[in-house]
Amino acid sequence: MSSIRDIALKAGVGIGTVSRALNGTGYIAEDTKKKILNAARELDYKPNDPVRSLYRNRSAIVGIVVPDIEHPFFTGLLKHVEQELFQYGYRCMVCDITGKERRELEFLEMLQQDVMDGLIICVDPLAGVDIESIRKPLVCIERKWSENIPLIHSNHIKGGELAAGLLKDAGCRRVLQFAPVGAEKDPFMNRHSTFRRIMEESGIEVLQANILSNRMGYEYDGQYVKQFSDLIEKADGIFAPDLVAAGCLKEAVEHGRKVPEELKIVTYDAMPLTRLVNPTLTGVAQDVLRLARVAVDTIMKIINGNSSVDCDLTIDVSFQKGGTV
């Protein structure tokens, strides 16, 4: 691997001149530049990026920590975040914390050790971590770590209203709600509280099924929902996240229920997989692209020293037409 020193030697110039020629900075005679560029090509010179980062004080890498790459919502988020970062000339490092205790700490450290220029956090806050003390660019998506770290999240109040409205207008009298316990202050919980409130205000009975927010991948398939089979049987409406909703649909149909005639299902997130099942799922769609864009735009602002960033950024949700309501 040849260095600028080799080029300098070959071209018969000083290393400073080589550096200038390669970067196009400062004064350079046209023919000296040509000579140097030729030498560089002949030696198949590749600049050493980490070293450059050392000077520029940026690695051009941003990290993202997700609970589970394979969960469709985070898969989508990751995809768009990566694409957006690329637009800005940044690369993307992933950390999937599935099954590993406190694995996000590792990434927080790397952030402090200048491996990355910033970090996008999509996982639950970790007890005993003083995130405020990390004086590096950080943003959160859907999970709140601190008042002072920008949080990008969907409008889950509207989401909860939309979902509730769908089941209510469809005439449901007894709905089954899948909701995680705890983490009340996280914005994504609003969908559940709002939904529940509206149901109760409308005199509609609400059955509850607990799901754990940190255990929510494809384990939530047909097998998983079987434990709630009794509840599904009793309900005439269901509000659940994509994978659970798909599982419920399958379970219900297998038990001979007609969907949507006897049972309405409203899904939340409405990722592409909800178009695959039959009938397709009706529900509330999160704008994953927008979430990703705003998150990346925000962290770029911070990285570039722009201090006027909003700490609460709400993204609109929308209705997704399907065949289950």
Place this chain on the structure above:
Amino acid sequence: MSSIRDIALKAGVGIGTVSRALNGTGYIAEDTKKKILNAARELDYKPNDPVRSLYRNRSAIVGIVVPDIEHPFFTGLLKHVEQELFQYGYRCMVCDITGKERRELEFLEMLQQDVMDGLIICVDPLAGVDIESIRKPLVCIERKWSENIPLIHSNHIKGGELAAGLLKDAGCRRVLQFAPVGAEKDPFMNRHSTFRRIMEESGIEVLQANILSNRMGYEYDGQYVKQFSDLIEKADGIFAPDLVAAGCLKEAVEHGRKVPEELKIVTYDAMPLTRLVNPTLTGVAQDVLRLARVAVDTIMKIINGNSSVDCDLTIDVSFQKGGTV
């Protein structure tokens, strides 16, 4: 951000001593070490990893290039690759080339510029790229770039046999095969050629539907397969990748076909989403975890200078029970 120089100053010692104390190398008096460690803590010292990499000549980062993060097969691959790399103390950088022309080149360059210690390639070979000239750790999964770069791939001959056997034994007489054109030398094409050969040898009629291997995300949903609606109608058996298979199932059921009574469907890949549809898809499962493990193990060997690596590593496939055959 304080450096070892600051620590040296504060502790009243030389920087070399600080370095040794921090790394635990060489002789250090116990109390000097304590003094230094205290100073480090007080100054909230964080080592600068990129600089360390400069010396150790490793960044502890490995990249992976995929066609589409959101395609379930690559999502699974990415997840397991990331986890495996982590075990080895390596972090994972992703590159999704969706929609961007020659974007993988960017990553190949970063590899040469020492941003990463190695690269795992899962995308089609790019015309005009002399991959051999890149003297850095490389492995390929499912896509062959060169005889000399380790290729990890499923046993698609067995896969094709399994799939063909399923439809044949089920008594199909006219099957619809979804297969991409071109890239004949890629190992994953074997499933298609093998399948076709066995069908023809058995006197079973084969209808063909083309899919483009580089355009294969969730666009392959219910909408996509509609253009093949006539062919689906005519067939009594279908062999297709997961998303296409799911789409076909939906399309067929909507047209009143009974699955599996009138139409058998065999899927390929058999990722978790195939458990979500009703009935679940019968098919051939790739061992994504194993593919990822072997790929990571292999690149680790190369990174660590182990020259005895196999350039053709075949991973077994298996039968996945479902309700469509």
Place this chain on the structure above:
DNA sequence: ATGAAAGCGCTAACAT
């Protein structure tokens, strides 16, 4: 316009 030299933060070899 260009070469020489300092230094980014750190490690490792060499003195002492």
Place this chain on the structure above:
DNA sequence: ATGTTAGCGCTTTCAT
């Protein structure tokens, strides 16, 4: 056992 120094590959003064 510890301080000093050279140097990793590069950028950026500062002379010339």
